[in-house]
Amino acid sequence: MFKNVIVRRPGKSLIEGITSAPELGKPDYELALKQHDDYIKALESCGVEVTVLESLEEYPDSCFVEDTAVLTPRCAIISNPGADTRRGESALMVDTIKKFYTDEQIEYIKSPGTMEGGDVMMVGDHFYIGLSARTNEEGCRQFKEALEKHGHTCSVVPLEKVLHLKTGVNYIENNNMLVSGEFIEKEDFKSFSKLIVPESEAYGANCIWVNDTVIVPLGYPVVEKSIREAGYNVIVTDTSEYRKLDGGLSCLSLRF
Structure with a gap:
């Protein structure tokens, strides 16, 4: 169960964020703010305490806090983003993370x-x-070493097409996993009960489990239906403006 979530408000510079889909257009900043408000409300309704950080105008993609760190029950691992324009974001998360973890855990x-x-x-x-x-x-080697130091285990999954692992595969507890595209037949995930995401709803694979509720992006009825039929409570929230920057539900928060 999660107790805490960290999010960061999008800045006006959001419209200049990194994207692989310029054909979707630039985000509408005011609508992105509203969607962020709704996202926070959805998280709070799942019984977590949400820490809301101020926007960072110098970093257009900084609302996607998931990329800055991995927060586990035993340790926090501060990332080193692969995108040059995001390299400074992780350091700016450390003071916040130190409110929840000791120096020895980071x-x-x-x-x-x-x-x-x-x-x-x-x-x-x-x-x-x-x-x-x-x-x-x-990065994988250092990450695995850090996890093992604190009693966790780790395995590496080579990606073929998608930007991030969780672009196409997301664990929603109870041995259930949302899988799309290249992950449907991956040997790494053969032991899980798979909820197959059709190519037409590939973006909908990025859902998040928060304390027995699954938050699902608006506009992906096949995904929503399969999650409901698997027995979960579901909250639907719109992330259309973040999709324009290759961002989804998991990208917008650190959950621990």
Whole structure:
């Protein structure tokens, strides 16, 4: 069960964030703010305490706090983002994270290693890390070493097409996993009960489990239906403006 969540308000510079889908257009800042408000309300309704950080105008993508750290029950691992424009974000998260973890519990990914939290999926005490364009082999090695130091285990999943691991696969507890695209047949996930996400709703694979409720992005009825049929409480919230920057539900928070 999660007790705490950290989010960061989007700045006006959000419209200049990194995107692989410029055809979707630039985000509407006012609408993005409203969607962020709704996202926070959805989290709070799941019984967590939400820490809301001020926006960082100098970092257009800084609302995507998931990439700055991985927070586990035993340790916090500060990332070193693979995107050059995001390199300074992780350091600005440390003071906040120190409110929840001791110095002895905090580890750091250091260059030449790169790692972004969107490439990390927690399944109990085990963590999967995606080897991606943003998370390199040295980052994976350091991450695995840090986890093992604190009693966790880790395995590396090479990515073929998607930006981050959790772009296409997300664990929603109870041995259930949302999988899409390249992850449907991956050997790494053969032991899980898979909820298959159709290609037409691929973005909808990025859902988050928060204390027996699954938060689902608006506009993905097949995904929503399969999660409801699996027995979960569901909250639907709109992330359309964040999709324009390759961001989804998990990207917008650190949950621990």
